[in-house]
Amino acid sequence: MQKITPCLWFDNEAEEAANLYASIFPDSKVGTITRYTEASSKAANRPVGSVMTVHFELNGQEFMGLNGGPIFPFTEAVSFMVACKDQEEIDRISAQLIDGGGSQGPCGWLKDKFGLSGKSFPKGSTSC
Numbered sequence: 001m002q003k004i005t006p007c008l009w010f011d012n013e014a015e016e017a018a019n020l021y022a023s024i025f026p027d028s029k030v031g032t033i034t035r036y037t038e039a040s041s042k043a044a045n046r047p048v049g050s051v052m053t054v055h056f057e058l059n060g061q062e063f064m065g066l067n068g069g070p071i072f073p074f075t076e077a078v079s080f081m082v083a084c085k086d087q088e089e090i091d092r093i094s095a096q097l098i099d100g101g102g103s104q105g106p107c108g109w110l111k112d113k114f115g116l117s118g119k120s121f122p123k124g125s126t127s128c
Contacts (some may be wrong), residue, residue: 005055005062009072011112017114018056020060025082031055044068058120073115080118083125090120 010017015033022028032055043050046067054065084090094110101113109119 002062004095005064006078007064007066008078009066009068009074011070011073012050012067014054014067015051017112017116018054018063018065020093020112021058022056023092025058026061028058029056031057042061065081072118074111076109076117078116079109082118083123084121085123086119087122090122093120 008014008017015030018030019116023031033051034053036044036046036050036052037050038048040046040052041050044052046052046069052065053067056063056065082093084093090108092105092116094108097108097112098104099113102111104110105117107119108121109117111117
């Protein structure tokens with residue numbers, strides 16, 4: 001188990017995002033899903049039984065997705081940087097991440113449909 005787990009704050013899409021990311025990257029899986037209880041739903045103003053957190057692994061790296069509402073949207077301050085073996089892998093991953101509502105940005109950057117930024121680059125490159 002890793003000591004530090006990044007938490008990604010979503011409005012309502014943590015489970016959908018975890019499933020998408022796990023389908024793109026090898027050695028990935030969706031793990032434990034917790035739901036809002038009567039008490040936690042009142043405190044967070046979220047529906048009872050809706051997804052609160054999703055634990056998932058991407059290429060062996062642990063993450064947690066939190067459905068916390070629209071209070072804190074993603075910015076470029078948090079991004080996925082993906083080292084790829086070749087241009088074909090860069091193109092495949094980029095296409096999958098922007099499919100369904102994402103957008104391509106300058107210099108190979110992109111935003112997925114959840115607003116999370118990312119960039120795929122050749123393995124061994126020091127360029128961001």
